[in-house]
Amino acid sequence: MNGPPPQSGAKAAHPPGRELDLQDNRGFARHIIAWHKHAGRHDLPWQGRREAYRIWLSEIMLQQTQVAAVKGYYARFLAAYPTVEALAAAPEERVLELWSGLGYYSRARNLHACARQIVQQYQGVFPTDPKRLAELPGVGRSTAAAVAVFSAGVRAAILDGNVKRVLCRVFGVEGYPGTRAVHDRLWSLAEELLPHNEIEAYTQGLMDFGATLCTPRKPRCADCFFKTRCVAWRDQRVAELPFKKPSRTYPERRVWMLVLHHAGEVLLLRRPARGIWGGLWSLPEWPEEATSAAAVSFAALRGQVATVARLAPFNHGFTHYRLAVEVVAIDLASRDGTAQPGELWLDLGDARGAALPAPIKRLLVALCSVSPLHGAGTAAPQGERF
């Protein structure tokens, strides 16, 4: 495969006059470090100070999420919780609210649990040993290494998705990186490549190289200092490496969800701590076989049913299955009693900032813009009536 032409205005990928030498592995690190000094990222909000709390916070947020999306959340978290002690003392509900929209909510729960463990077990001081860091909730081996590198200059290897891609391409590592054998091979390689000096520049450079130059789609190969030795480039296999996950069909789980509405508010239930969307507020839900009659009976226990309508269904993909959701909207003419424990009547106008799963938030925010539903009390949203 031919690489794309150099992007206009992009920084040269490597200082001129240097020749790539991968005869020994030191050449790899040397070139990454040189490139980082010249073209890497140096002004990220969590850079410039060896403060483990800030670095750990950014690394957790950056798991499966790009820098541009993380910056705003990082600033809001630091403003709300400037220290690990402040985060540990925060109510989980507030932490989930601040996290809302970043996805992968188990990260937020682990973040909170980790902060508490740092305070209780380590008196608020993060360990610098990657092995001890990796024992903390939500801190895997690669994140532990990144925190140790950036907070204490420890010589440790990272292996996030970007690094896996770079190593698979440059060294022609075959096989899907999710398998044990390839995973182990990549970790060995990542450790063999570690330089003895400038570990922070190397680690940041490796991250930046994968994020900005050797990207998943349209890598800037023509502009890349590795291309004379990169196996993927040499063998025209850039699109093939790393190997994709073998395709499989995901099972589908079908459920009913209920938008129970009264006077501009909708009823939410707190989900169990374990399982999908654990601990978040969500809509009442039934398995497919329950039929929509279960939703109507449920609603009748909470007030006088005025209208019943069906909204457009939606799908949501999880790692191991696809959730197919049929949505029933019921309007109450009047409401009986107050919310039970584990229930919340949420003003639709507050949906955007609430700790809700992303597809539920999207649905409620969309409904909020349907003026008859928001605040009028009796009209049903658009959709097919039963």
Ligand code: SF4
């Ligand atoms: S490392 Fe290889 S695949 Fe990646 S940008 Fe450079 S030449 Fe292309």
